[in-house]
Structures are given as structure tokens and as C-alpha cells.
Amino acid sequence: DSGVTQTPKHLITATGQRVTLRCSPRSGDLSVYWYQQSLDQGLQFLIQYYNGEERAKGNILERFSAQQFPDLHSELNLSSLELGDSALYFCASSGGTGAGTEAFFGQGTRLTVV
Amino acid sequence: DAKTTQPPSMDCAEGRAANLPCNHSTISGNEYVYWYRQIHSQGPQYIIHGLKNNETNEMASLIITEDRKSSTLILPHATLRDTAVYYCIVRKINFGNEKLTFGTGTRLTIIP
Numbered sequence: 001d002s003g004v005t006q007t008p009k010h011l012i013t014a015t016g017q018r019v020t021l022r023c024s025p026r027s028g029d030l031s032v033y034w035y036q037q038s039l040d041q042g043l044q045f046l047i048q049y050y051n052g053e054e055r056a057k058g059n060i061l062e063r064f065s066a067q068q069f070p071d072l073h074s075e076l077n078l079s080s081l082e083l084g085d086s087a088l089y090f091c092a093s094s095g096g097t098g099a100g101t102e103a104f105f106g107q108g109t110r111l112t113v114v
Numbered sequence: 115d116a117k118t119t120q121p122p123s124m125d126c127a128e129g130r131a132a133n134l135p136c137n138h139s140t141i142s143g144n145e146y147v148y149w150y151r152q153i154h155s156q157g158p159q160y161i162i163h164g165l166k167n168n169e170t171n172e173m174a175s176l177i178i179t180e181d182r183k184s185s186t187l188i189l190p191h192a193t194l195r196d197t198a199v200y201y202c203i204v205r206k207i208n209f210g211n212e213k214l215t216f217g218t219g220t221r222l223t224i225i226p
Contacts, residue, residue, distance in 0.1 A: 002157065033213055043158065043201075043216040056213050090157050092214070101207050102148075103214055105157030 004026065006091050006106035014114055018079040021109045025072055027091030031055070032074040033094075033103060034066055038087040049074055050095070081113045118202045123221040126196075132189040134220050136202030139183040143212065145206050147178060148214065149187045151198040155190045158201065158216075 003026035013019055025032050033047040045058035049068035060066075063081075070072045078085060088110050094103040119137040126132040136145065143218055148163040162176045164185075169176045175188040189196055201219040206212045 002159075003158075004175055035216075037155075043152075045213050045215060048213050058213070088155055092158075101146075102160045102163065104160060107157045108155070110155075 002104040003107060004091060004093050004104050004106035006089075006109050008109060009107065010110050010112075012112045012114060013081060015081055015083060017081050017113075018077065019081065019111065021076040021078070021089050021091075021111075023074045023076070023091030023106060024072070024095075025091075027093055028106055029093035029104075030072065031093060031095040031103070032068055032072070033092040034060075034074070034076050035090040035092070036087050037090065037108075038084075041087075043090070044074070078111070083113050086111055086113045118204060118217055120200075120202055120217065123223070125223050125225055126189075126192045126210070127225050128194060129191055132192040132196065132222060132224070134187040134189075134200050134202075134222065135182045135184065138202070138204050141182050141204050142206075145204045146178065147176065147182075147185050148203045148205055149174070149176065150201045150203065150214070150216075151196075152201070152219075153195075153198040160198075165182065176188045192222075192224045194224050194226065198222060 005024040007022045011101040030051045033048045034045045037043050046060040047066050049054040063079050066076045088108045090108045092105040149161040150158040152158045164176045178185045199219040
């Protein structure tokens with residue numbers, strides 16, 4: 001158990017809909033990262049937040065947005081969903097005070113758009 | 115971030131040491147070498163990281179060449195559960211920690 005919790009584990013929704021994926025980082029970790037992994041594809045970095053502020057942005061679509069709340073949990077919002085958005089979405093956290101720099105990943109949310 | 119080059123696939127017999135190479139010839143002085151693995155579609159799992167000294171933990175050893183242009187991850191006694199995709203990543207360590215940029219990795223298959 002990495003200590004990073006993602007909910008829900010599975011999500012099936014229709015095209016055009018909007019969904020929210022949630023990530024609870026390890027206790028004390030300040031950085032949260034979101035990744036997308038499509039079928040048989042690599043892990044694509046989407047976005048990073050550090051202590052509530054956006055720190056880095058990857059190839060995240062305009063239809064996607066994220067935020068990190070004061071309690072440090074993060075949400076990834078995906079809107080106007082398309083079939084091609086079907087993927088595994090992983091969240092990772094790192095950077096707790098006094099902790100190492102390793103990033104630990106959750107078990108992911110499998111999104112299926114039908 | 116510096117890029118890495120890994121063989122796309124490797125096989126290793128169960129019980130033997132698995133040695134996974136990684137080239138990172140453009141690594142800069144403030145970049146660390148990280149190794150992660152992904153078993154099936156699970157979340158990537160941290161294995162080990164280092165800057166220039168060799169490192170060992172309960173999972174693996176990391177050997178970094180003196181010029182830091184390449185490294186080798188060693189799984190000392192591979193088991194079937196070590197079958198996974200292994201990623202070598204170079205990453206700056208700054209305040210707030212940089213993102214991890216994953217390449218295509220090495221698909222390691224442990225043969226019974």
C-alpha cells in the first residue's frame with residue numbers, strides 16, 4: 001500500500017459527460033501529480049500541484065482541469081468526454097516534510113467512455 | 115529532463131540476478147537516477163534512486179558509472195513477481211520536486 005488513495009477505482013460514463021477523479025496523497029506530502037495511461041501506451045504526465053498551486057503542466061487537454069485543496073487532496077476534472085479519453089488515470093504524491101523525494105503512486109482510476 | 119535509453123525487453127531465469135541497463139548520457143550534475151516498475155496495470159512502484167554513489171535497498175541495487183552516463187538496476191534473486199515494465203528516469207530534485215517523465219521502459223519477463 002503506497003498510502004495514496006484514488007477514487008473511484010472504476011468509472012464508466014458516456015461521451016460528452018463530465019467526471020471527477022479524486023486523489024488523497026500520503027500524509028504530509030505536498031506535491032500531487034496526475035498521469036494518464038491509455039491502452040498499451042506509456043505514462044503521460046498531465047499536471048502537478050504543490051501545496052495548492054499549479055507547478056507544472058504537461059500535455060493536458062483544455063477539457064481537463066485539476067486543483068489541489070487546502071487539505072492537499074486533489075481532483076482531476078474531465079469534461080466533454082470522448083472515447084479516446086478512456087484510460088487509466090494515476091495520481092502520485094511526494095515531498096512530505098522531512099521525507100524523501102520519491103513519488104508514490106495510487107492504484108489508479110480506470111475510466112471507460114462509451 | 116535528460117532522456118534515457120533502455121532495451122525494450124529482457125528475459126531472466128527465476129532465481130538469477132536480473133541486470134537492467136539504462137543509458138542517460140546527457141544527464142546533468144543535479145539530476146538523479148530513479149527506477150520504477152509497473153506490474154500489469156497497477157500504479158508504478160518506486161524501487162530505488164541515486165545521484166552518483168551506488169545504492170542498495172531491500173528491493174534492488176543501483177550501480178551508476180563514474181561518469182554517470184549509464185546505470186544498472188540489479189534485482190539479486192528474481193522471482194516471477196518481478197515480471198514488470200521497469201522505468202529508468204532522470205529527475206532534478208528541487209524544492210517541490212520535479213515531475214517524473216516516463217519513457218517506454220524495459221519489459222522484464224522472469225522465466226520459471
